[in-house]
Amino acid sequence: MLKKLIRKNEKTISKDMNDRKAKAQQEQLPNHIAIIMDGNGRWAKKRTLPRIAGHYEGMKIVKKITRFANELGIKTLTLYAFSTENWKRPKLEVDFLMRLPEEFLGTYLPELIEQNVRVNMMGNIESLPEHTKRAVTNAMNQTANNDGLLLNFALNYGSRDEIVQAVQKIANEVQEGKITADSISEKLLDSYLMTKDLTEPDLLIRTSGEVRLSNFMLWQLAYTELWFTDTLWPDFDESSLLEAIESFQTRNRRYGGLKGEEIN
Numbered sequence: 001m002l003k004k005l006i007r008k009n010e011k012t013i014s015k016d017m018n019d020r021k022a023k024a025q026q027e028q029l030p031n032h033i034a035i036i037m038d039g040n041g042r043w044a045k046k047r048t049l050p051r052i053a054g055h056y057e058g059m060k061i062v063k064k065i066t067r068f069a070n071e072l073g074i075k076t077l078t079l080y081a082f083s084t085e086n087w088k089r090p091k092l093e094v095d096f097l098m099r100l101p102e103e104f105l106g107t108y109l110p111e112l113i114e115q116n117v118r119v120n121m122m123g124n125i126e127s128l129p130e131h132t133k134r135a136v137t138n139a140m141n142q143t144a145n146n147d148g149l150l151l152n153f154a155l156n157y158g159s160r161d162e163i164v165q166a167v168q169k170i171a172n173e174v175q176e177g178k179i180t181a182d183s184i185s186e187k188l189l190d191s192y193l194m195t196k197d198l199t200e201p202d203l204l205i206r207t208s209g210e211v212r213l214s215n216f217m218l219w220q221l222a223y224t225e226l227w228f229t230d231t232l233w234p235d236f237d238e239s240s241l242l243e244a245i246e247s248f249q250t251r252n253r254r255y256g257g258l259k260g261e262e263i264n
């Protein structure tokens, strides 16, 4: 009897999710979703577990959300996995975080390949440990020809650092006479950023109740819709992602201009 009741409840839940998913797909989906995955430490602390247990759980959610985003038809998913500031954390935690790409790709790469997902990384790859670099480069090579979801890891990424690097390259080119100072435009700067081949995020999600950008894609988020939730990253699920998309679909994006009926 109890089992029957549970099964019936599960069926209702999945029907509800399927309905929400289908409805979301009928409307304009965000092409590019970027996520600041925050709250792993607090999730672990609440359970008197070490912080790294929260990161491990967080990695499992990355799998779940990647799968679901791909199913939905999202084109690009950018995940903030490690910032240039995260090196300040205790060595044990940094070492653990640097093992996660290997752990994740070691078990999940065949499924990513099968699902036609393309793996990409933005950030300073050179200063990553060899084993992390190897895992990420291998995944990028093996999925380079896929044209489904682009899974873009921001790893050892900092937005200010990215902008400074771009400005340095542009300054060098001006000095060498390859371009003139007058030709520097938003479009040109864009083409020197790590996201030069990506569209700008349409939707930014940050979990865990923090309401800030933490040096993440500051240039690229200029017109992005922001969505914040108190849910800690390890508790984030398919329903949470749909909630963010549903909110996105109610927004009126004007990019500083006006829409039809507002003009008079």
Ligand code: FPP
Binding pocket: 037, 038, 039, 040, 041, 042, 043, 055, 058, 059, 062, 080, 081, 082, 083, 086, 097, 100, 101, 104, 153, 208, 233
């Ligand atoms: C912030 O939470 C989270 C991080 C610095 C790491 C995020 C990494 C993952 C979710 C796993 C990445 C997976 C792959 C495959 C690379 P926090 O530690 O700052 O949490 P707190 O604010 O509660 O302390």
